[in-house]
Amino acid sequence: MKALPDDRSLTETGLAPLGEGRVLLIACGALAHEILALKRLNGWAHLDLRCLPANLHLWPDRIPPAVEAAVAEHRADYDKIFVVYADCGTGGQLFDTCKRLGVEMVEGPHCYSFFEGNAAFAVKAEDEFRAFYLTDFLVRQFDAFVWRPMGLDRHPELRDMYFGNYTTLIYQAQTNDPALDAKAEDCAKRLGLVYLRRFTGYGDLAPALARQIP
Known part of the structure; x- marks a missing residue:
């Protein structure tokens, strides 16, 4: 789709x-x-x-x-x-x-939060305050909703200014899609972050x- x-x-x-x-x-x-x-x-x-x-x-x-x-x-x-x-x-x-x-x-x-489950997300939040999250939608639309609006396509030197305080990119996967998984891992590399995939479903x-x- x-x-x-x-x-x-x-x-x-x-x-x-x-x-x-x-x-x-x-x-x-x-x-x-x-x-x-x-x-x-x-x-x-x-x-x-x-x-x-x-x-x-x-x-x-x-x-x-x-x-x-x-x-x-x-x-x-x-x-x-x-x-x-x-x-x-x-x-x-x-x-x-x-x-x-x-x-x-x-x-x-x-x-x-609600993809993770609000209760579960609240428990994890204290340990993941330096995490940047992506969902299936945001993996698909990474350039349109993250890369270009932040100007990183034109000024890649801004990456560390925006993401210097993050350590990890957590991909909250709604589906098991190897293509999306690979794209999410590439997003983490582009942002200079450690990659973690977590299946949340809906x-x-x-x-x-x-x-x-x-």
């Missing part, structure tokens, strides 16, 4: 028509592959997916208003809306927005979606 374009949204509709018994997932585009995989795996035909551009993460303050606009656009068509974002650098603003709108969201500070995302019953 091709990576989700980062400059537009994606709408993925289930098998049944809109209306009674349907739940809309308003999600970060970086989670599209994982959500669609879980839908197929579990036969969750009552879940529809509306993804916002993954590159909103470059401007976290834009996430809450984008989510609010999507909720307003689709609320009348669904019995329930669930926001598939964690806090994602919004400083609690997304939580406040969702609370005001009366919609639920994924628990946790960011996707690295972590807390799977049970969060399983609970979305209208």
Whole structure:
């Protein structure tokens, strides 16, 4: 499956028509592959997916208003809306927005935490405060979301300024894909970091979606 374009949204509709018994997932585009995989795996035909551009993460303050606009656009068509974002650098603003709108969201500070499992990530965090994390999506989109936005394609000498305090790149693998593993290891080499791969699967995302019953 091709990576989700980062400059537009994606709408993925289930098998049944809109209306009674349907739940809309308003999600970060970086989670599209994982959500669609879980839908197929579990036969969750009552879940529809509306993804916002993954590159909103470059401007976290834009996430809450984008989510609010999507909720307003689709609320009348669904019995329930669930926001598939964690806090994602919004400083609690997304939580406040969702609370005001009366919609639920994924628990946790960011996707690295809920993919690991929020409880497990909290335990590891003290020992991994010098780790830089990648998910399947970020391995695929490393140049678009890390290398180029940081200017490392034009000024590689900035690498040590940005990453000098990191020691390890931890690839949180959602799938067992040798090609992604090799690419993640190459990302670590490019950043001058020790490489560690840890299979997390879908972590807390799977049970969060399983609970979305209208």
